[in-house]
Amino acid sequence: MIRRKRSRHVALVLAGAATLALAGCREEQVDAQSFPDLDSCIAASKDASLWFTEDDCRKNFAAAQKEFEETAPRYASKELCEAEHGAGNCGGDQTAQQSGGGFSFMPLLMGYMMGSMLSRGGGIFSQPMVRTADGRYATPKGDQSFATNRGAGKVPSQTFQRAPTTLGKPPMTAADVRQRGGFGAARTNAGAGRSFGG
């Protein structure tokens, strides 16, 4: 038997760029609940039908506090911080002051969100929450924001991915905030062509 030289199957469907997402690439949704503080989590955990216990509240609040200190964005000035997180929502960086690494400003911890990865063989994970400039609540990575810091629902599992650490890094300068469009100038092409492939 001569070796077959073609695939046994291929991917045939093009979902198209209009959706700006690859079909089938939707993030897995997981159960999540957020709390402004530890006490409200403990109060909620009394309801035995939920997926977390008082012990989960305590452990995950501690983890969120630690992660907040390590990954919350740090800013060179209070004005810069408030521009990102809203007036009155920023404070000094305790960690940096203790370590003598200069001063910087960071948003206040406004609560935490817990998520259940039990369905995918994981445990319970948490993320700290900070305010956004438009009055919402977001994880330190800033890619997931929510209207409130109390409530339950389904969120993408990647909400619980850890943000890159900011601890000990120099505070951001204004130029570092949201710089986009640095790719695509196609400087070797003096014409008006659009395609980058060939």
Place this chain on the structure above:
Amino acid sequence: MEKRILPERPGWRDEAEKLGFTFADMGGEPYWDETSAYRFTLHQIEADIEGPSQELHQMCREAVGRALTDEEWLDRLAIPPEHRDFVAASWAQGEPELYGRFDLAYDGKGPAKLLEYNADTPTSLYESASFQWLWFEEQQALGVLGEDTDQFNSIHEALVTRFAEICAPGEEVHFAADAENPEDYATVEALAWAAREAGLGAHFTDLAQIGLTDEGQFADDQSRVIGTLFKLYPWEDMLRDDFAAHLQPSGTRFIEPPWKAILSNKGILPLLWEMFPGHPNLLPAFFLADLGDALTGGRPAARIASAWDAAQGQLAQGYVTKPIFSREGAGVTLFEGGHTTAATGDESYSHHPLILQAMAKLPEFDGFHPVVGSWMVGETCCGIGLREDRARITHNLSRFKPHYIEG
């Protein structure tokens, strides 16, 4: 190799539309054209295309190693000096390549000749790997093609295997392209499906929306940090963009790896000819800057003098000039008998250094000139896709033709 008139599949245009293959017609002309197909023998595929492509790829890898140890070659290839360490490090660390496409002149008889290597941003992947495959399976089911026919096209399966080889299980890969260009997007989407099948996370981001985070990492259009970036965007432009200085510090893993900047450059053709003079799958090639007035009877630079003399027989058939950077035939000019006999009229890239390459006569079938695109995945040749045109310079509207193996 021959061109056979075949009945078109009933309703294929509706099917193309349903599948999202929206550019089957472009500019009022057919792009996907199945009114006929090219037939090859298994021997032609294996001995003349598959084997030589793999050998050419190994020669290209050698040429990368050679260029990276020679500042003079890096100058000739216009690799920006500030990024040479970045390019060299990716090679030294053995960062694996994903894919590429050789464009070959082949008439079914003599050895296939390398016209150029699209080693960085080759497109027409969906047409080659998927729609061409569907055409074959359906034509065989309809009885138009016999039971003992086949197609040289394991591109999709090879990509799945390759992604699994070169990425960690579950690795999140961002795929960036120009969101407004459906042809580019189709290639990226075909790759992303293969990545997902390999168990990776695949996410699309518009190239122009990529941002830089406070940490100096790249982030997608939704501000998610990019760990691994497949970019359908040439390295020669990446290295000259506003974000160029952030490429190395970002810690991003790039696919294709940065060393493909050496290969996605027509300057590789003179380097290959210098390293492998007289190789049956290569055409004599030189930098125009080395020729001096050699084209008008003078002497070229000493470094190429003997190679130039040896190539006179082939060059007398005609030659081509093209810029080291260019896309889709832009800036390509054909000279025969001392006169320009064909040009594309697109001078978008013509300010770059030019190379001169001996002309490979493209075969002619019913007034069309086919070019064989042979697909490399990793270091393996795994399929072909043909483009044909009435003109002798293939460009972005040249028709895609299906092929099959019989005999």
